[in-house]
Amino acid sequence: MTTSGKPASFEVRILRQDAPGEPSRWERFRVPYETDMNVISVLQKIAANPRTIDGRDVAPVAWESNCLEEVCGACTMVINGRVRQACSALVDQLLADRPGEIELRPMSKFPVYRDLVVDRQRLFRSLVRVRAWLPIDDYSDRGPGPRQSQAEQEQAYPLTECMSCGCCLEACPQFQKVDLSEYGEGTSDEQRNAAFDRSFLGAHAISQAMLFNGHPIGKTSAAERLDALMAEGGIQVCGNAQNCVAVCPKEIPLTTSIARAGRATTIHTIKKFFDH
Amino acid sequence: MNQPTVSFLARHEFLIRRLHSLTGIVPIGVFLCIHLAVNASVIEDVTAFQKAVYQIHSLGGLLPFVEWALIFLPILFHGILGVLILLGGSSNTGDYPYAENYRYLLQRATGLIAGLFILWHVFHMHGWFHFRWWIDGIAAPLGGALFRPFHAASTAGAALQNGYVTTLYLIGILASVFHLANGLWTAGITWGIWTSPNAQKKIWRFCAAFGIILAAIGTSALFGMRHAGKSETFETIQGIENRMYEIRVELGDIRSSEDKRS
Amino acid sequence: MFQQRVLIVGGGLAGLAASMKLAELGVQTSVMSLTPVKRSHSVCAQGGINSVNELTRQEGDSEWLHLDDTVYGGDFLQHQPPVKEMVDWGPRIIDLMDRLGVPFNRTPEGFRDQRRFGGTLHKRTAFAGATTGQQLLYALDEQVRRWQSAGRIAMVEGWDFLGPILDDQGRCRGAVAQNLITMEIRPFPADVVVLATGGCGLIFGRSTMSMASTGSAASRAVQAGARYANGEFIQVHPTAIPGADKLRLMSESARGEGGRVWVPRTPQDPRPPRDIPENERYYFLEERYPTYGNLVPRDIATREIFDICVNDGLSVDPEKPCVYLDLTHIPRDELDRKLGGILRIYEKFQGVDPREVPMKIFPAVHYSMGGLWVDYERSASGGLAKGSPKTHQTNIPGLYAIGECDYHYHGANRLGANSLLSCIFSGLFVAPGIQSMLGSLSDSASDAKYDPLMQSAQADHQKSHDKWLQRDIGGDNPYLIHLELGQIMTSAATVVRHNRTITEAIEKVNELAERAKKCSLSDRGNWTNQNVIFTKALIDMFPLAKAILHGALARDECRGAHYKPEFDMPGIESDDPAERHRQAEEWCTKFEEKNKKWLKTTIAVLDGKGEPSLGYEEVDISLIPPRPRLYGLVGAEIIEEVWKEQHAH
Numbered sequence A: 001m002t003t004s005g006k007p008a009s010f011e012v013r014i015l016r017q018d019a020p021g022e023p024s025r026w027e028r029f030r031v032p033y034e035t036d037m038n039v040i041s042v043l044q045k046i047a048a049n050p051r052t053i054d055g056r057d058v059a060p061v062a063w064e065s066n067c068l069e070e071v072c073g074a075c076t077m078v079i080n081g082r083v084r085q086a087c088s089a090l091v092d093q094l095l096a097d098r099p100g101e102i103e104l105r106p107m108s109k110f111p112v113y114r115d116l117v118v119d120r121q122r123l124f125r126s127l128v129r130v131r132a133w134l135p136i137d138d139y140s141d142r143g144p145g146p147r148q149s150q151a152e153q154e155q156a157y158p159l160t161e162c163m164s165c166g167c168c169l170e171a172c173p174q175f176q177k178v179d180l181s182e183y184g185e186g187t188s189d190e191q192r193n194a195a196f197d198r199s200f201l202g203a204h205a206i207s208q209a210m211l212f213n214g215h216p217i218g219k220t221s222a223a224e225r226l227d228a229l230m231a232e233g234g235i236q237v238c239g240n241a242q243n244c245v246a247v248c249p250k251e252i253p254l255t256t257s258i259a260r261a262g263r264a265t266t267i268h269t270i271k272k273f274f275d276h
Numbered sequence B: 001m002n003q004p005t006v007s008f009l010a011r012h013e014f015l016i017r018r019l020h021s022l023t024g025i026v027p028i029g030v031f032l033c034i035h036l037a038v039n040a041s042v043i044e045d046v047t048a049f050q051k052a053v054y055q056i057h058s059l060g061g062l063l064p065f066v067e068w069a070l071i072f073l074p075i076l077f078h079g080i081l082g083v084l085i086l087l088g089g090s091s092n093t094g095d096y097p098y099a100e101n102y103r104y105l106l107q108r109a110t111g112l113i114a115g116l117f118i119l120w121h122v123f124h125m126h127g128w129f130h131f132r133w134w135i136d137g138i139a140a141p142l143g144g145a146l147f148r149p150f151h152a153a154s155t156a157g158a159a160l161q162n163g164y165v166t167t168l169y170l171i172g173i174l175a176s177v178f179h180l181a182n183g184l185w186t187a188g189i190t191w192g193i194w195t196s197p198n199a200q201k202k203i204w205r206f207c208a209a210f211g212i213i214l215a216a217i218g219t220s221a222l223f224g225m226r227h228a229g230k231s232e233t234f235e236t237i238q239g240i241e242n243r244m245y246e247i248r249v250e251l252g253d254i255r256s257s258e259d260k261r262s
Numbered sequence C: 001m002f003q004q005r006v007l008i009v010g011g012g013l014a015g016l017a018a019s020m021k022l023a024e025l026g027v028q029t030s031v032m033s034l035t036p037v038k039r040s041h042s043v044c045a046q047g048g049i050n051s052v053n054e055l056t057r058q059e060g061d062s063e064w065l066h067l068d069d070t071v072y073g074g075d076f077l078q079h080q081p082p083v084k085e086m087v088d089w090g091p092r093i094i095d096l097m098d099r100l101g102v103p104f105n106r107t108p109e110g111f112r113d114q115r116r117f118g119g120t121l122h123k124r125t126a127f128a129g130a131t132t133g134q135q136l137l138y139a140l141d142e143q144v145r146r147w148q149s150a151g152r153i154a155m156v157e158g159w160d161f162l163g164p165i166l167d168d169q170g171r172c173r174g175a176v177a178q179n180l181i182t183m184e185i186r187p188f189p190a191d192v193v194v195l196a197t198g199g200c201g202l203i204f205g206r207s208t209m210s211m212a213s214t215g216s217a218a219s220r221a222v223q224a225g226a227r228y229a230n231g232e233f234i235q236v237h238p239t240a241i242p243g244a245d246k247l248r249l250m251s252e253s254a255r256g257e258g259g260r261v262w263v264p265r266t267p268q269d270p271r272p273p274r275d276i277p278e279n280e281r282y283y284f285l286e287e288r289y290p291t292y293g294n295l296v297p298r299d300i301a302t303r304e305i306f307d308i309c310v311n312d313g314l315s316v317d318p319e320k321p322c323v324y325l326d327l328t329h330i331p332r333d334e335l336d337r338k339l340g341g342i343l344r345i346y347e348k349f350q351g352v353d354p355r356e357v358p359m360k361i362f363p364a365v366h367y368s369m370g371g372l373w374v375d376y377e378r379s380a381s382g383g384l385a386k387g388s389p390k391t392h393q394t395n396i397p398g399l400y401a402i403g404e405c406d407y408h409y410h411g412a413n414r415l416g417a418n419s420l421l422s423c424i425f426s427g428l429f430v431a432p433g434i435q436s437m438l439g440s441l442s443d444s445a446s447d448a449k450y451d452p453l454m455q456s457a458q459a460d461h462q463k464s465h466d467k468w469l470q471r472d473i474g475g476d477n478p479y480l481i482h483l484e485l486g487q488i489m490t491s492a493a494t495v496v497r498h499n500r501t502i503t504e505a506i507e508k509v510n511e512l513a514e515r516a517k518k519c520s521l522s523d524r525g526n527w528t529n530q531n532v533i534f535t536k537a538l539i540d541m542f543p544l545a546k547a548i549l550h551g552a553l554a555r556d557e558c559r560g561a562h563y564k565p566e567f568d569m570p571g572i573e574s575d576d577p578a579e580r581h582r583q584a585e586e587w588c589t590k591f592e593e594k595n596k597k598w599l600k601t602t603i604a605v606l607d608g609k610g611e612p613s614l615g616y617e618e619v620d621i622s623l624i625p626p627r628p629r630l631y632g633l634v635g636a637e638i639i640e641e642v643w644k645e646q647h648a649h
């Protein structure tokens, strides 16, 4: 029995690619409808029976996932044209928006490993660039951290929810894919990081920088983070399209962080000019 | 590991981008406001506009330097960099049809239109350079440099009689005004003046109102000027401008300059 | 001078805590994980983390009481010294997490706020919004990234641990792992390997756990000779949202705030729930437990919901078992204020507004109390000896286990919010012990003399991998076998266990294991082949599944999460005072006999054929003597009275 008005099955169109550098192609699958499906369960169904609509047996589609609760960020992909998490993309809603078919693509701003699996190392590299951590002395017992007001906690908390999913980067018109193919097969970590370090940090990292700069301990290294925000590929690359905040699944106030970073870098520049 | 060569542009990306933002407002944005307001004074009275032009041209020989330093160079800097910035982005309003994203696209489109418009418009009215050989030999034959400061309203108006030209001006005005109004909003974020979504929403309304007023001023300037240059009124206005000229020459306020008249 | 190295497998809370502490101690450390560590399963924990704090102390709380609650909740099956050490560290761990920037909720004055969790009378649980696990994990992830950028920690993300490398003496010298993208198989020489690979929920098909919680890493250690302890103790959470892919947790607070559990009296009544009149609804918890109503303890709620769907056939959905958890009688604004966060989760994943339509929920496998057997060294004061290389070491020298994949701390049943504490604690505590272990070694696994060992280990795994890829097509489908395994395990070894069903399940699982070994791949390429990775993990679920089933079959008693109705000790029914007293005495005697027989750790090892054989080990109950867990039992008062009489001295 299916709920009234639900199709018996629906089509899934997936942009597939066998390996980096290989051409991509569309493949279409028909998936029987069940209640409570999301895109992960659709992919699981396809994995269990990888046969295209025209009856070809193909390799199962590769994708990433872990928590299935929209907290780990692994399963990010482009679903019906919009970047989001597969685990929280409900089939009923997708079919209501676009009857009959669901379209899945890998994120376009990161190199594809295979099918829907992409290489998001750059996203984590950005966190290193802005030194997204608290420089505490040691892990010994030194009593509690600094006391914080409710207001401070409430300002910090939303920013700490960033799960490094990459939605904000995929949707950002200023965030461009970094092409590592010029380095060929054996790209060294140094080469790769150097290439990343010249490119746009992305909204998530700007927001993390502001998170740590707002923390009483993080403040002690605020200048380093601001310098990182002002280096090549820093905050200045942002063009205020504000897509990042519109697509962030955790509804992180990214553009507020960006504006606050704009203010902090303004003041930092002036200070540096007069203090040095 | 060989140190990657970091270009000057890359090393100073932040400062350069901030300078881009700044030049958009000061001097270019401020110029646009004054320019349109001055032009619009023509509706009040052609003498008001002519007075303003006299004032500007009282700089005499310094004028070209002032023009280049305060207007042309900043515009060229802002415009060329703007094109580079524009090339570094990839608009995606198709997949992400949000208002802010459309504005991001429009900011780039209007910048480009404004840039093309300015290139042509300055040639059309002003001629870009003051050298005789350029004006007489090149600009004028190509239909440029039509403006004569001491016949300000009449010559500018005469240059705007063609319907196509008027349409292009209208597009140029609207594009420039949108670009400035929205640019003001984004600049506020860039510099960190308005940070919260609420503040940004409020300020956006303010910027929109500013844009509408400025667009109204610009449009009235355009049609006012066009009216002044109509063949029916042309003679009368030229008469007024001639009288103003003669009085000023007599008083010694300006030196007689046929270039700026005919 | 040789360079020694520690390999930590697993980047959840336990693995990251250990690696950052080791890095601080100056030990070169690698962290291996299937997923980028920031995406580890620990992010799922919502509720909070327990420790005694200044506020509870003023109500008379102490580390000792936290120890008592933990071992009482765990039905005394855990060794007490590790628990004592853990609860002693509790306050310090929260302080450290605070210093690391975890945004714990605050009181208006700026202190850390705490809430109360099940199994205790004290507000011990510190929390950061509804995402405590995520916040804790990120704080550790940030520190590890800091050490990584300083060159002290090397990240090995996107690798699947295939097994430890043991030398002729049976000492662990590293691990072999496979890259999930390139499929490269290579050895990772290490002088100590620490498994921190989390739980094994996927053995039950769907659970509240993450996709990486396959238990494959623990199983691979067991297949290399490690012991597996208390496998049969699997915690089932009463209220989860059944999804096609996962059973997502619905917090207990929904019932706490007045949620009512019911089913229509007519099986599979097709009417929308709100159209079913009151008298046709069966509020079975309220009817069966008038005193506690919907707030019966976790295990009872779990059993009743299970019973109503499986035995009474009253599931509200014809396609899957579930009951209504109804909040629709509570005003909207009140719901939003008190339960906003969790209701949004329901709405997000079910696409239905739980303020308007009753939620559908069903119990789900949630946590594995059992895990790799690990040693410990008791200190004179009853805690753990500092810096002892024995603590958290498995029976394989040089192989350690921490976090959910070990078996310490939670006994037969885990208290809410104690697991995050045990993970961070075991990670931090194990580091100095590992350092002293390294100090006692006279060589390093990276020495040239171990090259042949490394190469042969790699070659073995490579060979078996290549064999998989050369499989014929047409055999069983691994995904369907997993589905079957999950169904068998869920019906036989979760909420209610009967020896008959377990025996049947063992047969079915044995047969399934044989079929699994012969299953076919639909992808035989050698690039990002998730099909072969999954199939290998599936094959490795079987030894643990068998250990769980055998352990459950053998244990003829009820203890914590392990419930066998045939061996239940009913309460005191009589009304006559003398008879009641007599029955209570009898009850207490039976209880002591039961403990004598079953208060033992189950230890499974695999025999030559890969089948589990069981042994038992005494539990260290030197700090707090066992006493009956009487929560919700009929006649609890009289039993308690008699028990106290008998143990007065």
Ligand SMILES: Cc1cc2nc3c(=O)[nH]c(=O)nc-3n(C[C@H](O)[C@H](O)[C@H](O)COP(=O)(O)OP(=O)(O)OC[C@H]3O[C@@H](n4cnc5c(N)ncnc54)[C@H](O)[C@@H]3O)c2cc1C
Binding pocket: C009, C010, C011, C012, C013, C014, C015, C032, C033, C034, C035, C037, C040, C041, C042, C043, C044, C045, C046, C047, C048, C049, C132, C133, C159, C160, C161, C162, C196, C197, C198, C199, C208, C209, C210, C212, C213, C214, C215, C216, C217, C249, C366, C367, C402, C403, C404, C405, C416, C417, C418, C419, C420, C421, C423
């Ligand atoms: C929904 C939910 C809510 C919870 N809420 C709470 C709570 O409120 N309070 C509380 O105290 N506890 C809670 N728990 C329990 C707690 O979250 C877990 O017990 C704990 O996070 C386990 O952490 P861990 O470090 O042991 O392992 P995990 O976080 O599970 O990490 C395992 C790591 O091992 C890696 N790994 C696994 N297999 C391999 C392999 N073969 N090769 C390489 N790497 C591998 C993974 O990639 C991962 O990095 C909850 C659990 C669930 C499911």
Ligand code: HEM
Binding pocket: A237, A238, A239, A240, B020, B021, B022, B023, B024, B025, B028, B029, B032, B075, B078, B079, B080, B082, B083, B085, B086, B107, B108, B111, B112, B114, B115, B116, B118, B176, B177, B179, B180, B182, B183, B184, B186, B187, B188, B190
């Ligand atoms: C000559 C052609 C022009 C081009 C190609 C151009 C392009 C651009 C671009 C691409 C931006 C966005 C920069 C960013 O978001 O990083 C921008 C911003 C701006 N422009 Fe222009 N522009 C031009 C002319 C003008 C003119 C004539 C004005 C004044 C009326 C102007 C005022 C501004 C302002 C105020 C901003 C906002 C800066 C900020 O966001 O910080 N521009 N321009």
Ligand code: HEM
Binding pocket: B032, B035, B036, B039, B067, B071, B114, B118, B121, B122, B125, B126, B147, B149, B156, B169, B172, B173, B176, B218, B219, B221, B222, B225
């Ligand atoms: C109402 C429409 C407009 C009219 C009638 C008009 C008229 C003129 C005239 C007459 C001049 C020549 C001034 C001189 O040589 O001294 C001029 C110059 C110029 N105009 Fe406009 N203009 C209009 C709109 C615009 C717009 C929208 C822009 C865009 C920014 C613009 C930018 C310029 C610039 C940069 C110069 C050269 C600077 C100078 O000579 O001082 N104009 N304009």
Ligand code: SF4
Binding pocket: A168, A171, A172, A173, A174, A175, A202, A203, A237, A238, A239, A240, A241, A242, A243, A244, A245, A255, A258
């Ligand atoms: S606001 Fe900036 S970072 Fe965000 S999407 Fe726009 S350009 Fe990208």
Ligand code: SF4
Binding pocket: A161, A162, A163, A164, A165, A166, A167, A168, A169, A203, A204, A207, A247, A248, A249, A250, A251, A252, A254
């Ligand atoms: S800021 Fe939001 S969209 Fe960006 S990575 Fe973090 S969670 Fe994802």
Ligand code: FES
Binding pocket: A064, A065, A066, A067, A068, A069, A070, A071, A072, A073, A074, A075, A076, A085, A086, A087, A088
């Ligand atoms: S699987 Fe974790 S966010 Fe979807």
